[in-house]
Amino acid sequence: MSSVASFFVSRVDTAVDAAISEAVNAGNKTLGSLLGKTAISNARVAYQEFGRSFGEDRFVALMEEGALVQRPLWASTSTKNPALSDVLYVEALIGPDTVNTLPDATLAAFLDHGTAQQTLDADIEDATDTLFALKAAGIKMDDITAKLLEDGLKSFADSYDEVVENVDSKRASLVRG
Incomplete structure (x- = not known):
């Protein structure tokens, strides 16, 4: 049996960007550079962990017995912030063993002007740096994602x-x- 693990994307940016904006308004101007970056960073780090988990000897042995990989499903991939590209999340999260759900408008935009190339495993260092910078600034991803869940x-x-x-x-x- 095949299955997916749904991973909401734009909702993360919406919630975290609100916290970043508060911090910027309170004087932490450097955090402004992180606006619109958290969701992709979060997804890329999760994908890296996905690759590690399903690449372990224990799971490889299960695959030899017929087990299937539970693939990440990128959900909520339409861009909510009009200042960002309408295909931002779609283009940034293309990689093997993933599924992406797209609203009709986002699919049409991607077909019109999107670029199809593997991008999901790019800029992992930048992704982890983004998440560490949020933590250092006191933005608690665990609390935000727990509330979103x-x-x-x-x-x-x-x-x-x-x-x-x-x-x-x-x-x-x-x-x-």
Whole structure:
């Protein structure tokens, strides 16, 4: 059985950029250079760990028995910040063994003016430097991503409940005739 691990992208930049902007407004002007960089850095570091984990002897032995790699799925890859390229996340996260979900508008933009080349494993040092700079500035990625996870789970649960409610309602109306 194949599976993916969903990894939300633009939501990370939206949340972290808000914290960066607060720090910049409070006087830490150097952090401004990190605006719009966190999500890609976070994804690249995660992809590096993905490669390490699934490349270990233990998993290679499992693959020989038929196990499949759980691939990262880049979700929320439309750019929310209009100051950034509309294909920023798509172009930056192209690599083997990954899946990318694209809204129609982002797909159209990529087909129109995007560049398809492997980029995901590029600039790993810059990615780790970005995450370390955030930590040094007191921006707590663990807290931000935990909140994003909590909000995301609630949103998905609410959507699921709404679907179940709609199905139940439709079923009840059909039973009544």
